[in-house]
Amino acid sequence: MKQIQPRQNYLGPGGWVWAGKYKLERYLYLLHRITGLGILLFLLIHLVMTTIFRIQGQDVWEATIALLHNPWFKIGEYLVAAAFVYHALNGLRLILQELGFAMGRPTPPIYPYKDSLRKKRPWTIALVAVIVILALVFFYDFIAGGW
Amino acid sequence: MRNTYLQFLQLVTGIFIAVLLGIHMVIMHLDAILGFFGVDVTEATSWESMIERAGQGVWAGLYIALLAFVLYHALNGLRGIILELAPSATTERIVTWVIIAFGIIAFIGGTYVPLALLAGQELS
Numbered sequence: 001m002k003q004i005q006p007r008q009n010y011l012g013p014g015g016w017v018w019a020g021k022y023k024l025e026r027y028l029y030l031l032h033r034i035t036g037l038g039i040l041l042f043l044l045i046h047l048v049m050t051t052i053f054r055i056q057g058q059d060v061w062e063a064t065i066a067l068l069h070n071p072w073f074k075i076g077e078y079l080v081a082a083a084f085v086y087h088a089l090n091g092l093r094l095i096l097q098e099l100g101f102a103m104g105r106p107t108p109p110i111y112p113y114k115d116s117l118r119k120k121r122p123w124t125i126a127l128v129a130v131i132v133i134l135a136l137v138f139f140y141d142f143i144a145g146g147w
Numbered sequence: 148m149r150n151t152y153l154q155f156l157q158l159v160t161g162i163f164i165a166v167l168l169g170i171h172m173v174i175m176h177l178d179a180i181l182g183f184f185g186v187d188v189t190e191a192t193s194w195e196s197m198i199e200r201a202g203q204g205v206w207a208g209l210y211i212a213l214l215a216f217v218l219y220h221a222l223n224g225l226r227g228i229i230l231e232l233a234p235s236a237t238t239e240r241i242v243t244w245v246i247i248a249f250g251i252i253a254f255i256g257g258t259y260v261p262l263a264l265l266a267g268q269e270l271s
């Protein structure tokens with residue numbers, strides 16, 4: 001029997017984005033990772049603002065908030081809100097899936113069979129629809145709330 | 148085995164964040180929609196509104212808890228992404244400790260200001 005060599009299937013950084021035939025759920029996972037890192041970047045900026053700037057008192061705080069009303073920051077802020085909605089709801093789906101809740105009964109893999117992810121795909125698509133609707137609600141609020 | 152526990156905590160912190168950050172996002176962003184339902188939150192980012200919340204122990208506690216959960220979740224997630232490159236054991240240890248050190252510094256920095264504001268409010 002052929003020995004498996006260490007790191008024989010090592011993909012390097014490319015493995016972050018592509019590791020074979022991807023199904024819908026794998027693309028959602030990629031987006032989960034991107035949104036997670038995006039929110040982390042926001043979190044770091046946000047922490048600087050709410051600590052170093054906030055402790056300097058009202059004037060500095062109001063100047064910071066005024067800066068954030070710049071349209072580019074507003075767009076960034078909306079993207080963070082949308083990323084949060086996606087990451088939160090898809091994350092709750094991942095929690096159910098990884099802990100094996102609500103995945104249905106296991107069935108013997110006799111051809112033609114459906115794996116459990118594919119059985120639940122209609123729900124996954126419904127979840128994506130909910131995410132889109134919520135992202136639109138946040139969008140409405142960004143427009144209606146005044147820039 | 149150890150990474151299994153870390154990943155489990157990733158899921159648990161995710162649930163806590165969903166609740167706490169959900170509150171935070173609705174207060175900060177959905178003012179127009181809250182107004183529609185008759186809940187009046189005036190300019191959550193104004194100095195007066197911010198200072199009022201900063202003076203209440205409940206808010207300070209919620210934010211500090213959120214900070215702890217979010218730092219664990221995001222930095223553990225980042226560590227997982229980096230370790231997918233399957234580095235040597237030494238590099239893995241360095242990555243882990245740099246991330247832990249960063250998390251502790253961010254937590255101390257992020258806790259100090261809310262506590263200082265809370266204390267300042269009680270004095271004045």
Ligand code: HEM
Pocket residue numbers: 032033035036037039040043084087088089091092094095098157158161162164165166168217220221222223224225227228
């Ligand atoms: C709203 C509540 C949240 C929930 C329910 C949630 C859920 C999850 C779950 C279940 C995972 C693990 C995915 C897996 O390993 O299969 C995850 C990963 C991650 N999360 Fe969150 N999360 C939330 C908020 C956040 C926030 C606020 C941040 C950033 C500040 C964040 C950053 C990350 C990162 C960087 C990862 C690693 C992604 C990866 O390994 O591909 N998450 N999240």
